[in-house]
Amino acid sequence: METTLSDDIANQLRRDILRGKLPPGSTIKERDNANEMGVSRTPMREAIRILAKEGLVVLRPSRTPIVATPSLKEISDAIDVLRALELLSGELACKNASNDEIAQIRALHEKMSDLYDHVDTLDLFEIDMSFHIAIARASQNPALAETHNAYLSRLWRARYLSASQRRSRDRVLRQHSMIVEGLEQRNPAKVQAEIQSHLEHLVLNIRSRFEELDAERETSDAG
CATH class of the missing domain: 1.20.120.530 (GntR ligand-binding domain-like)
Structure with a gap:
């Protein structure tokens, strides 16, 4: 199955979350992470949505998404x-x-x-x-x-x-x-x-x- 750029970005962010580079409660800033990975904000935004569907990230209205902290x-x-x-x-x-x-x-x-x-x-x-x-x-x-x-x-x-x-x-x-x-x-x-x-x-x-x-x-x- 072919993967998109958003899938690839989501995979990298997922690994960063699992490794603790992005610990629970930390913010995921679209612009900063896009610049760090050398991609535009559009696939970065979609990648964050993918992780939100997985429950790894929490989307917040008008605020920066954060890494989830499930109980x-x-x-x-x-x-x-x-x-x-x-x-x-x-x-x-x-x-x-x-x-x-x-x-x-x-x-x-x-x-x-x-x-x-x-x-x-x-x-x-x-x-x-x-x-x-x-x-x-x-x-x-x-x-x-x-x-x-x-x-x-x-x-x-x-x-x-x-x-x-x-x-x-x-x-x-x-x-x-x-x-x-x-x-x-x-x-x-x-x-x-x-x-x-x-x-x-x-x-x-x-x-x-x-x-x-x-x-x-x-x-x-x-x-």
């Missing part, structure tokens, strides 16, 4: 919806996915496994998200895949904060492997069980990360 409750609510979408995706992929699509999902898992200890955390994270997107697409239900992508996008930063800790290497790779095996066996119960466990651990990791950030802020304020 733990907002993130947990989105994960509840994502869980339902991914469970349905797994079930339908077992029924509808072509052998080639399942082979591509396995290839993404093997790529992630091979590169896990050797690449940048953000690059690894993007492979991880591609794995989950591929399963939703393999459901052969465009409405489901579109909705899944929208909710996955809302959770990019939260999931990246979880993934960047790299505390769960063996578990994540094992669960991905079991999901792939379930797809190959056309076994929806196996796929759904691993997806359920995968997302339960995600919630625990995100909650833990929020607690760490709260502690860091308290220490900083005390200093």
